[in-house]
Amino acid sequence: MTQPCDSPVDLFIIGGGINGCGIARDAAGRGLSVRLAEMGDLAQATSSASTKLFHGGLRYLEYFEFRLVHEALTERETLLVAMPHISWPMRFVLPYHRDMRFEGDTPTSKLLRLFMPWLRGQRPAWLIRLGLFLYDNMGGRKILPGTRTLDLTQDAAGKPLNPKFTHAYEYSDCWVEDSRLVVLNARDAEAHGAEILVRTKVVSAHRDGALWHITTESPAGTRQHLARTLVNAAGPWAEEVIRNRIHIKSTEGVRLVRGSHIVTRRLFDHDRCYFFQGHDGRICFAIPYEQDFTLIGTTDQDHHGPPGDARCTEAEQDYLCAFVSEYLTRPVTRDDIVWTYSGVRPLYNDGATSATAATRDYVLSLDSDGAPLLNVFGGKITTYRRLAEAALVKLAPTFPALGNKWTARVPLPGGDFPYDGVAALTAALKADYPFLTDYWAGRLIRAYGTEAREVLGEARTAADLGRNFGATLTQAELRWLMTREYACTAEDVVWRRSKLGLRLSEDQISALAAFMAEEASRGK
Numbered sequence: 001m002t003q004p005c006d007s008p009v010d011l012f013i014i015g016g017g018i019n020g021c022g023i024a025r026d027a028a029g030r031g032l033s034v035r036l037a038e039m040g041d042l043a044q045a046t047s048s049a050s051t052k053l054f055h056g057g058l059r060y061l062e063y064f065e066f067r068l069v070h071e072a073l074t075e076r077e078t079l080l081v082a083m084p085h086i087s088w089p090m091r092f093v094l095p096y097h098r099d100m101r102f103e104g105d106t107p108t109s110k111l112l113r114l115f116m117p118w119l120r121g122q123r124p125a126w127l128i129r130l131g132l133f134l135y136d137n138m139g140g141r142k143i144l145p146g147t148r149t150l151d152l153t154q155d156a157a158g159k160p161l162n163p164k165f166t167h168a169y170e171y172s173d174c175w176v177e178d179s180r181l182v183v184l185n186a187r188d189a190e191a192h193g194a195e196i197l198v199r200t201k202v203v204s205a206h207r208d209g210a211l212w213h214i215t216t217e218s219p220a221g222t223r224q225h226l227a228r229t230l231v232n233a234a235g236p237w238a239e240e241v242i243r244n245r246i247h248i249k250s251t252e253g254v255r256l257v258r259g260s261h262i263v264t265r266r267l268f269d270h271d272r273c274y275f276f277q278g279h280d281g282r283i284c285f286a287i288p289y290e291q292d293f294t295l296i297g298t299t300d301q302d303h304h305g306p307p308g309d310a311r312c313t314e315a316e317q318d319y320l321c322a323f324v325s326e327y328l329t330r331p332v333t334r335d336d337i338v339w340t341y342s343g344v345r346p347l348y349n350d351g352a353t354s355a356t357a358a359t360r361d362y363v364l365s366l367d368s369d370g371a372p373l374l375n376v377f378g379g380k381i382t383t384y385r386r387l388a389e390a391a392l393v394k395l396a397p398t399f400p401a402l403g404n405k406w407t408a409r410v411p412l413p414g415g416d417f418p419y420d421g422v423a424a425l426t427a428a429l430k431a432d433y434p435f436l437t438d439y440w441a442g443r444l445i446r447a448y449g450t451e452a453r454e455v456l457g458e459a460r461t462a463a464d465l466g467r468n469f470g471a472t473l474t475q476a477e478l479r480w481l482m483t484r485e486y487a488c489t490a491e492d493v494v495w496r497r498s499k500l501g502l503r504l505s506e507d508q509i510s511a512l513a514a515f516m517a518e519e520a521s522r523g524k
């Protein structure tokens with residue numbers, strides 16, 4: 001069934017990743033009428049497959065990406081304050097050893113080869129210290145503590161490490177629940193009047209005078225839309241959208257670089273992360289994850305084939321195991337892996353020579369040959385809000401009445417409490433809902449912040465929350481996810497709205513899927 005066109009919207013956005021949802025929120029809050037179409041679930045692609053750091057990108061300093069690093073560093077604390085439930089500060093321990101080597105083709109390594117050939121590719125300690133000095137001071141840090149030096153023979157961070165590592169540097173960055181960040185942006189966009197369409201694929205779009213004519217397909221059928229501007233925020237599909245949906249000739253495109261992660265049972269007992277450097281010049285993080293696990297990544301490989309096919313290959317798993325085993329006293333093997341995930345970086349195709357060297361900065365390209373088209377290439381989770389602001393600067397000439405920028409430090413849903421207030425909020429929730437365990441209360445606050453109370457409602461006992469699907473996931477929470485957070489399938493719930501997939505058995509996930517299917521058919 002084809003639904004007829006309704007009146008034109010100001011902005012039609014293709015893609016419900018962090019960039020599409022960030023632009024939707026910002027634009028809707030400035031008074032534009034916005035519609036966003038995501039072909040699957042929100043954050044189903046790159047935006048749920050990141051390392052989940054709000055970071056400046058220490059290693060991008062070696063590529064002289066100063067603009068990106070400065071913007072991202074400055075942004076860390078702005079974001080932390082706006083979403084203290086889903087993001088928090090983290091300390092990173094960077095063990096130092098003389099064997100560490102540079103990647104050969106960074107501008108820094110080329111300079112050192114020229115002026116200090118005797119280093120023979122080594123990454124000297126003074127250079128790391130210099131990088132960390134810049135990192136501490138480029139971003140107007142107020143909340144996050146600065147770098148310190150660690151004696152690994154004394155510090156708890158040295159305990160799980162090979163004794164050859166005797167000292168380290170410890171610096172700050174932040175964690176973020178990437179897929180929840182996307183959903184909260186979509187919800188806030190909707191609260192400002194945007195229409196968010198999930199499971200809705202843009203199959204074609206063409207210009208006719210001052211308007212875009214867009215066709216989408218969803219389980220509800222085919223629908224025609226009219227829009228004054230079109231934003232292509234399709235991430236790894238940005239080039240596919242330009243070529244096959246909009247049919248525009250363009251030299252611009254995306255370079256697809258796959259990054260995979262492995263998750264193991266918890267490998268060490270403290271709450272700090274490791275930043276490991278390899279002999280090949282690459283780096284790898286080992287991060288405490290979901291309380292009982294360790295997240296390790298990432299790889300960096302050119303990806304050929306559809307973006308949706310990205311998987312962590314056995315070779316990548318072996319590479320990551322070998323990488324961290326260089327550092328840890330107990331080697332990590334494939335048997336330790338409990339989960340893997342893989343995503344594709346949609347880097348702007350700038351003709352860089354290696355996957356690791358392609359720019360991580362974003363590029364916004366405006367095509368005003370008729371109704372405007374804004375293509376979004378690249379970007380980081382960390383800079384999504386700034387990218388959205390920059391996108392609206394590009395679109396401002398089309399919308400003279402556009403409001404001012406507004407999103408800095410404005411809380412996302414559930415984030416209206418102090419950045420260091422999680423413990424107090426958790427204790428208060430436990431006091432009011434005494435049946436919650438520490439883990440359960442902590443999980444709810446980390447997911448929903450001040451809205452955890454709305455999820456729990458009037459419940460006085462655990463039984464009041466309805467069916468328990470396992471690992472503290474109840475029917476009340478599921479109802480919230482299905483009615484307020486666009487969740488349609490068990491996968492949306494256990495791998496994106498939460499990471500309960502790590503704790504639920506296959507049978508429990510199947511039971512959840514069956515329940516959700518039944519609920520959905522009842523809602524029809």
Ligand SMILES: Cc1cc2nc3c(=O)[nH]c(=O)nc-3n(C[C@H](O)[C@H](O)[C@H](O)COP(=O)(O)OP(=O)(O)OC[C@H]3O[C@@H](n4cnc5c(N)ncnc54)[C@H](O)[C@@H]3O)c2cc1C
Nearest residue numbers: 015017018019039045046047051053202235259379381382
């Ligand atoms: C391994 C890895 C680690 C990373 N780590 C970090 C990190 O720690 N910190 C950080 O700041 N950044 C990190 N990044 C970068 C960050 O994840 C990405 O830059 C960001 O998620 C890109 O978001 P996006 O919205 O552009 O793309 P996506 O999240 O991929 O969203 C694009 C969406 O468009 C949809 N779509 C495509 N075609 C259509 C169509 N025709 N109709 C409707 N919808 C469509 C897709 O389904 C998809 O959901 C990492 C990236 C990778 C791969």
